Amino acid sequence: MAGEIWVLAEHWQGQISEITFEVLALGRELAQALGIKLEAVLLGHGKKDLAGALGAADRVYYVDHPSLAEMAAESCAAALEELVRSKKPKAVLVPLSNVTLGIGSLLAAKMGAVCINSCVDVSISDGKLQARSLLYGGKMEATVTAAGDPTILGISPGCRPIEAGRAAAVPPVEQVAVTLPDEPKVRFKRYIEPEAGDIDICEQEALVSVGRGIQSADNVELAQELAEALGGAVSGSRPVIDQGWLPMSRQVGKSGASVKPKFYLAAGISGAPEHVEGMKGAALIVAINTDPKAPIFNVAHYGIEADALDVLPALTAKVKERKGH
Ligand SMILES: Cc1cc2nc3c(=O)[nH]c(=O)nc-3n(C[C@H](O)[C@H](O)[C@H](O)COP(=O)(O)OP(=O)(O)OC[C@H]3O[C@@H](n4cnc5c(N)ncnc54)[C@H](O)[C@@H]3O)c2cc1C
Structure with a gap:
C-alpha cells in the first residue's frame, strides 16, 4: 500500500x-x-x-x-x-x-x-x-x-x-537531506510590511460589517456607533471600500482580509462568495438584510429580515442599555 x-x-x-x-x-x-x-x-x-x-x-x-x-x-x-x-x-x-x-x-x-x-x-x-x-x-x-x-x-x-x-x-x-541548487532561479528578496496607521480588523473580537445596503457614507456612522458600543470595529464589503466609504484596510473577503472574530454582523451585505470566503470562520454571524433570499442568510447563525438603518441604532441602544451606559 x-x-x-x-x-x-x-x-x-x-x-x-x-x-x-x-x-x-x-x-x-x-x-x-x-x-x-x-x-x-x-x-x-x-x-x-x-x-x-x-x-x-x-x-x-x-x-x-x-x-x-x-x-x-x-x-x-x-x-x-x-x-x-x-x-x-x-x-x-x-x-x-x-x-x-x-x-x-x-x-x-x-x-x-x-x-x-x-x-x-x-x-x-x-x-x-x-x-x-x-x-x-x-x-x-x-x-x-x-x-x-x-x-x-x-x-x-x-x-x-x-x-x-x-x-x-x-x-x-x-x-532528511535533499540536493538543491544553491542559487535557485526564484529567490525571496524581502517582505514589505503594509502601511500601519489603521486598526487590524483581523485582531478584532467584534466586527460590524457594512455592505452596499448601507446606502451612503454618512450611514456608516450607524455601524461605527454599534462597533464602539461592542468594543469592536467597522469593516465592509468591497463596494463600500470601492466607493471610499471605508479604507481598503477594512475590506473583508477574497481581495481583502480573512477575519475570524467572535461576532460578525453583516449589515446590508448580500453574501457573495468573494465576501463569504473572508468571514465564514467567524464564531457567531448575524445578518441584517431586507431581502429574505439574500445568500448571506445561508451562512448566518441568526438572520434579521429588516432595514439595517433601523436595526443598527436599535442594537446600539440595547447594547448600551445592557452595559449600563
Ligand atoms: C475577483 C473578485 C474579488 C472580490 N473580492 C471581494 C472581497 O474581497 N470582498 C467583497 O465583499 N466582495 C468582493 N468581490 C465582490 C463580490 O462579488 C460582491 O460584488 C460584493 O461582495 C457585493 O457587496 P455587497 O453585498 O455589499 O453588495 P450587494 O451585492 O449589492 O448587496 C447589497 C445587499 O444589501 C441589501 N440591502 C439593501 N438595502 C438594505 C437595507 N436598507 N437594509 C438591509 N439590507 C439592505 C440587499 O438586499 C443586498 O442583499 C469580489 C469580486 C471579484 C470578482
Missing part, C-alpha cells in the same frame, strides 16, 4: 502558520480513516525548532537547506519532489495561502501527479480520497475522486478549526 498522509507545514516569520494546524486536523482525520500515519514535512533553514509545534503528526520530516530559508515555490517543490519520490506518501496536503500558493501545483507538474486545488474538504469514499473543491472564487463546487498515488491536494484556509490541529505531544523529527 502506498504510504502515509503528508502535510506540508507552512511557516512565516519564524512561526508555524495557523493554516498548517487546520490542515493537520484534516490530515489526521484522513489518516485515521485509512488506518495509516500522518506525517508533516517542514522545509526551512535553521528552523528545526518549529517541528515541536507539529505534535498532531506522528512524525516530522525536516529538510534544512539555505534555499529553503523562505518558502519559495521553486525550492520547496524541488525538495518535496525528492522526498515524495523516495518515501512515496499516499497524498500531500499543501496549505493554499499567499505563502504556499503554487508549491502543490508545481510539485504535481514535476511528478506528473494528480493535483486537486482549492479544496475546502477532503474525505474518504470507497477507500479513495474525495475532495470538495470550490472553483471560480466559490461560484462552482466540484467533487473530485483522486485516482492514483500520490495525490497533491491544495487546501484552502478554514477547512478545520485551528485548535483541532494543535497537540502538546512532541513528534519524532527525522532530518
Whole structure:
C-alpha cells in the first residue's frame, strides 16, 4: 500500500502558520480513516525548532537547506519532489495561502501527479480520497475522486478549526537531506510590511460589517456607533471600500482580509462568495438584510429580515442599555 498522509507545514516569520494546524486536523482525520500515519514535512533553514509545534503528526520530516530559508515555490517543490519520490506518501496536503500558493501545483507538474486545488474538504469514499473543491472564487463546487498515488491536494484556509490541529505531544523529527541548487532561479528578496496607521480588523473580537445596503457614507456612522458600543470595529464589503466609504484596510473577503472574530454582523451585505470566503470562520454571524433570499442568510447563525438603518441604532441602544451606559 502506498504510504502515509503528508502535510506540508507552512511557516512565516519564524512561526508555524495557523493554516498548517487546520490542515493537520484534516490530515489526521484522513489518516485515521485509512488506518495509516500522518506525517508533516517542514522545509526551512535553521528552523528545526518549529517541528515541536507539529505534535498532531506522528512524525516530522525536516529538510534544512539555505534555499529553503523562505518558502519559495521553486525550492520547496524541488525538495518535496525528492522526498515524495523516495518515501512515496499516499497524498500531500499543501496549505493554499499567499505563502504556499503554487508549491502543490508545481510539485504535481514535476511528478506528473494528480493535483486537486482549492479544496475546502477532503474525505474518504470507497477507500479513495474525495475532495470538495470550490472553483471560480466559490461560484462552482466540484467533487473530485483522486485516482492514483500520490495525490497533491491544495487546501484552502478554514477547512478545520485551528485548535483541532494543535497537540502538546512532541513528534519524532527525522532530518532528511535533499540536493538543491544553491542559487535557485526564484529567490525571496524581502517582505514589505503594509502601511500601519489603521486598526487590524483581523485582531478584532467584534466586527460590524457594512455592505452596499448601507446606502451612503454618512450611514456608516450607524455601524461605527454599534462597533464602539461592542468594543469592536467597522469593516465592509468591497463596494463600500470601492466607493471610499471605508479604507481598503477594512475590506473583508477574497481581495481583502480573512477575519475570524467572535461576532460578525453583516449589515446590508448580500453574501457573495468573494465576501463569504473572508468571514465564514467567524464564531457567531448575524445578518441584517431586507431581502429574505439574500445568500448571506445561508451562512448566518441568526438572520434579521429588516432595514439595517433601523436595526443598527436599535442594537446600539440595547447594547448600551445592557452595559449600563
Ligand atoms: C475577483 C473578485 C474579488 C472580490 N473580492 C471581494 C472581497 O474581497 N470582498 C467583497 O465583499 N466582495 C468582493 N468581490 C465582490 C463580490 O462579488 C460582491 O460584488 C460584493 O461582495 C457585493 O457587496 P455587497 O453585498 O455589499 O453588495 P450587494 O451585492 O449589492 O448587496 C447589497 C445587499 O444589501 C441589501 N440591502 C439593501 N438595502 C438594505 C437595507 N436598507 N437594509 C438591509 N439590507 C439592505 C440587499 O438586499 C443586498 O442583499 C469580489 C469580486 C471579484 C470578482
